[in-house]
Amino acid sequence: MRTCQWCQLDTIKEPTSVSWVFLCNKCYHTIYVDYYRSIFTPEEFRKNIDVVKAIHEIHEKKKNEIELNKECYICTKGFTCTTENKYKTLCNDCYKKYCLPFRGKATAAEMADIIKQAKKMREATFSTNLPNDESVDTGNQE
Ligand SMILES: [Zn+2]
Numbered sequence: 001m002r003t004c005q006w007c008q009l010d011t012i013k014e015p016t017s018v019s020w021v022f023l024c025n026k027c028y029h030t031i032y033v034d035y036y037r038s039i040f041t042p043e044e045f046r047k048n049i050d051v052v053k054a055i056h057e058i059h060e061k062k063k064n065e066i067e068l069n070k071e072c073y074i075c076t077k078g079f080t081c082t083t084e085n086k087y088k089t090l091c092n093d094c095y096k097k098y099c100l101p102f103r104g105k106a107t108a109a110e111m112a113d114i115i116k117q118a119k120k121m122r123e124a125t126f127s128t129n130l131p132n133d134e135s136v137d138t139g140n141q142e
């Protein structure tokens with residue numbers, strides 16, 4: 001067993017005499033063949049593997065960033081967020097409207113209450129007259 005230079009796992013089963021093998025089967029196919037064969041020879045790839053890896057990780061991260069679709073806790077509108085923001089439960093509009101004014105002033109528990117109140121208030125508004133109309137978002141309160 002030898003260590004794959006890409007995934008760092010001891011997964012290379014070829015005998016050590018086959019010295020040019022520096023990737024495991026999986027990485028060879030899913031990384032080198034799929035992405036880099038047209039750009040690098042195996043030897044070039046091996047020489048530059050640290051740089052390629054760094055760039056590859058950035059691309060993978062970017063790919064993940066656009067993939068999360070969530071529903072806003074308060075207004076139940078769908079919104080997208082990045083993996084880095086996956087803890088988010090509110091759309092940007094609700095966040096700005098309900099949370100931003102309290103940021104730094106309220107504790108996490110108080111903030112949770114504020115969000116719950118906001119949801120209740122919003123539901124109350126909707127149950128009296130069902131406007132399903134964007135203009136409701138702008139003008140109420142204050
Ligand atoms: Zn590997």
Ligand SMILES: [Zn+2]
Nearest residue numbers: 072075091094
């Ligand atoms: Zn919202």
